[in-house]
Structure formats: C-alpha cells, structure tokens
Amino acid sequence: MATAHLLHPSSLLPTSKSKSPSPHHHHLRRPHPAITCTTTPPITSPPLPPFPPPLPAAKFSAKYVPFTSISTATPTSESYSLDEVIYRSSDGGLLDVHHDMDALRQFDGRYWRTLFDSRIGTTRWPYGSGVWSKKEWVLPEIDAADIVSAFEGNSNLFWAERFGKKFLQMNDLWVKHCGISHTGSFKDLGMTVLVSQVNRLRKMNRPLVGVGCASTGDTSAALSAYCAAAGIPSIVFLPANKISMAQLVQPIANGAFVLSIDTDFDGCMRLIRQITTELPIYLANSLNSLRLEGQKTAAIEILQQFDWEVPDWVIVPGGNLGNIYAFYKGFKMCQELGLVDRIPRLVCAQARNANPLYRYYRSGWKEFTPMKAETTFASAIQIGDPVSIDRAVYALQKSNGIVEEATEEELMDAMALADSTGMFVCPHTGVALSALIKLRGSGTIRPTDRTVVVSTAHGLKFTQAKVDYHSGRIPEMECRHGNRPVSVKAEFGSVMDELKKFLSEKR
Numbered sequence: 001m002a003t004a005h006l007l008h009p010s011s012l013l014p015t016s017k018s019k020s021p022s023p024h025h026h027h028l029r030r031p032h033p034a035i036t037c038t039t040t041p042p043i044t045s046p047p048l049p050p051f052p053p054p055l056p057a058a059k060f061s062a063k064y065v066p067f068t069s070i071s072t073a074t075p076t077s078e079s080y081s082l083d084e085v086i087y088r089s090s091d092g093g094l095l096d097v098h099h100d101m102d103a104l105r106q107f108d109g110r111y112w113r114t115l116f117d118s119r120i121g122t123t124r125w126p127y128g129s130g131v132w133s134k135k136e137w138v139l140p141e142i143d144a145a146d147i148v149s150a151f152e153g154n155s156n157l158f159w160a161e162r163f164g165k166k167f168l169q170m171n172d173l174w175v176k177h178c179g180i181s182h183t184g185s186f187k188d189l190g191m192t193v194l195v196s197q198v199n200r201l202r203k204m205n206r207p208l209v210g211v212g213c214a215s216t217g218d219t220s221a222a223l224s225a226y227c228a229a230a231g232i233p234s235i236v237f238l239p240a241n242k243i244s245m246a247q248l249v250q251p252i253a254n255g256a257f258v259l260s261i262d263t264d265f266d267g268c269m270r271l272i273r274q275i276t277t278e279l280p281i282y283l284a285n286s287l288n289s290l291r292l293e294g295q296k297t298a299a300i301e302i303l304q305q306f307d308w309e310v311p312d313w314v315i316v317p318g319g320n321l322g323n324i325y326a327f328y329k330g331f332k333m334c335q336e337l338g339l340v341d342r343i344p345r346l347v348c349a350q351a352r353n354a355n356p357l358y359r360y361y362r363s364g365w366k367e368f369t370p371m372k373a374e375t376t377f378a379s380a381i382q383i384g385d386p387v388s389i390d391r392a393v394y395a396l397q398k399s400n401g402i403v404e405e406a407t408e409e410e411l412m413d414a415m416a417l418a419d420s421t422g423m424f425v426c427p428h429t430g431v432a433l434s435a436l437i438k439l440r441g442s443g444t445i446r447p448t449d450r451t452v453v454v455s456t457a458h459g460l461k462f463t464q465a466k467v468d469y470h471s472g473r474i475p476e477m478e479c480r481h482g483n484r485p486v487s488v489k490a491e492f493g494s495v496m497d498e499l500k501k502f503l504s505e506k507r
C-alpha cells in the first residue's frame, strides 16, 4: 500500500514552493490535474497576472498556402481565402492553413497559456470545446454563431501507471484518449472545424449541396454526425466489408447517404475526388487541410494537461498520415509562440499490413512506393497510398521522429495487455503501443522518458475484434492474453468448485 503511494508522481511534488527546480526537475512531475485534485491538499497558487483582454478576433487571420511553401520555405505569392472551395495548390500539391503569426505574436506565450487555461470547462460558447478554446489559432475569423460543435476535445490524458510499470518499467507513461469523444474517434476534432466552415459558406450562399468523404469508418461517422447537427446533407463512400459494424451504423443512423462500394479505401478515395470535381459536394477528406487545424489542438491540449511541460515522446498511429502532421503543427505553433521551448520527438506507428511510410523511412527516405494495403484489425489505417505522405515526412524529419510497425499479433496482444490494466483501447492504439514496446525494448525510449501514446478511437467500436481475440478464434494467432469466460451449471456446488479452482490458481 505505502509503496504504491510512494510511486505516485504526486508524492514526488516539491512540498515547498521556494524550492528551486533541481536538475532532476523533470522527475518532480505533476500528474494530470484530474488525479491531483483528489489526492493532494489544496495548494495556494500565486495570483494570476491581470488577465489581458483578448484582441477582437478579426485581428487574427488565416489563409491557404501551398504546403511546399512551408516545407521547403520557398516564398510564394500563391494563397487563397479560407472562404474559397479549393483543396489543391496550382501545381496539384497539398495546401496548408497558414496563420498570421505576426498578429498572434503580439501576445506572448504566457498570455496564450493563461487564455487557453481560462477556457477549460467554460460554458461560454464556443470556448468550452477543446478545439474552439483555441479558436484564434484554428479558424480566427469564423462567427461563433456559425460554429458546429459537440464539445469535442478536452479528452482524458490517462496515466497508464500499471501498463507502464508492469510491462515496460516506465513510470511516466500516458495515454491520450482522443477516442473518448462525440462519435468515438479523434476525427471529431477536425470535423467540427470543417463542418463549421461549410456552414459558414452555405450561409454565404455558396452553392454547396452537401459534404462528402471516403472513409475507413471514423471520418464518415464524424462527418455525418456534425452535418446532421447542422442540417447539412452528407454523402459517404465506404469500402464494402472493411469497416466495423459500429462504424457502419453511425452514418446510417445519422441519416447520411451511404454508398457501400466494392473496393478498398484507396479506391473510394479516387472516386470521391473525381466526383467532387464534377458536383458541388465539399470534400471532407484530410486532403482538406481545415481538418488538421482542429486535430492539432490535441497536441496543444497535451501540453496544457502537463501544465505546459513538454513530453519526450508522442506516439501516433498513422494511415492517411494527416494526424501525425497535425500533432507536429500543434506542438510547433506552441514553440513558435513561446508557450513551450521545445517539441517532443514524434513516432508514427503503422500496421505491417499497411506500412508504406515505414518502408519509405527504412529506405532512408529514398523511395516512396504506394502499396496495396492488406486487411488489418487496425482497419482505420488500412491505407496503401496516403494522401498526406509529404506532410508526415516533414513532421518526422522536423521532430527527429521515428516510424515503427506492428504485426497483427503484436497489435492485438498490445491491445489486450492495455485492456488488462483497465483501458479499453482500439486496435490502432494497439499499433501505437506495439511501437512503444519495441522502442523500449531497443532502449530508444528510456524508462524515465515521459511518453504519450495517442489513442485514436474508442474500443467500443471494435468489440468484434476483441471478441475474436478473447475467444481464440483468430487464424494463426495464439491470442495468448485471451480471457475466456467459464461456463458453469446454475448450482451452488459447481459455482463453488470453479471459484475455488480460480482462487487457488491466483495463490
């Protein structure tokens, strides 16, 4: 008992505020506020500085610029208003939302930290959302009345104490549960931004008959929910038989027009891109850089949850590869605007059955070859030709990043181990946890490194995969951490016998 308490990071907090930070300051870690508030006595905090009144939102602005103007720092005059319907630059490349950083820089890092912290849990529309609490950095010019939000973000940063200690000798491992959200995945963070902007465009009488996407499941779930909330038609292209039942039923229930197409995700993506050039349907795939503006707030939120201390590693499962760049962008903006002084090293984790980025990385970034992705339990990342490949490479190179991969057995075992310590994670989180296990095994990630694993969807969307695993029904997989229910007759003696057997096995 006492030892468990001693190991709790809150017991390592300095008792006196006058103590200067020691070289081991990073050991004096404050856990997540949700943990401290019940376990530590109230600490009188120093008075906050007088709160600076925010500038009128109109002073901040953002526009689309070619992604290459950022990645290669080539100056360009090419830019587009966010009110234009455009997905590609003039040379066919990706676009990026570029904020007027000089305007944002009129306020120092302390200002932004205080502003963002002041909005946690607020009832003031729209700032209670984890995305819109950073509105000035996301879509500065949109009217609050046009925003379509479901209180997304503010997701739990879970101290994975038992998983870390039991399996990895780590004491500072955290899981960012982005899937604990309105539709059960991090896609909500981006979709609130995209659908809000479409809502604005429709109010400006732009001829947009609806919003469409190709999806491996979670994008269509988020799109259809936010569109339904705003009364905007949604159209989703899904690969037949390649997504979970829960993911399929979400857009159906939300009233989307659902096309189940006999191809894979990459096939659906090609079709929707052709269709949206012919019809006034707004394209909601992450080719669309608006979504990444919302997704990047998860990175800012992680820093905020650590009281603006920077973790050493952040591990993100990647498929179409927008999210890994969104995390980079969120961290980088915090550094550039003085909220923190460095950024974490990023790890992108892929399923071996869909690992084009991993192969590219292993070739020393020499040769990128799209592949045909094979079936994986991590179905949301079964993508062989990722749209955001250039964004991912940039994010990894700029963050001294690493790419790892996981076999089906590795990712399912990792998921089961995480669940056995009280989580209930999706197979994609299993991919990220497998990457962590490998990087701990090689010593790349050290026992004391503060590490965040990004959990991308809610485990309840993937119950079939878990049922298959625990019943040992997966071909060529040992399912070594399976937990099978014991069938027993409905009589006292039989139940007692089983319990005695169980208790003696447990010592």
Ligand SMILES: *Cc1c(COP(=O)(O)O)cnc(C)c1O
Binding pocket: 185, 186, 187, 218, 219, 286, 317, 318, 319, 320, 321, 322, 323, 324, 380, 381, 426, 428, 456, 457
């Ligand atoms: C979309 C998704 C991913 C992959 O994100 P990308 O931006 O496509 O790399 C990972 N996990 C889940 C659960 C997802 O829905």
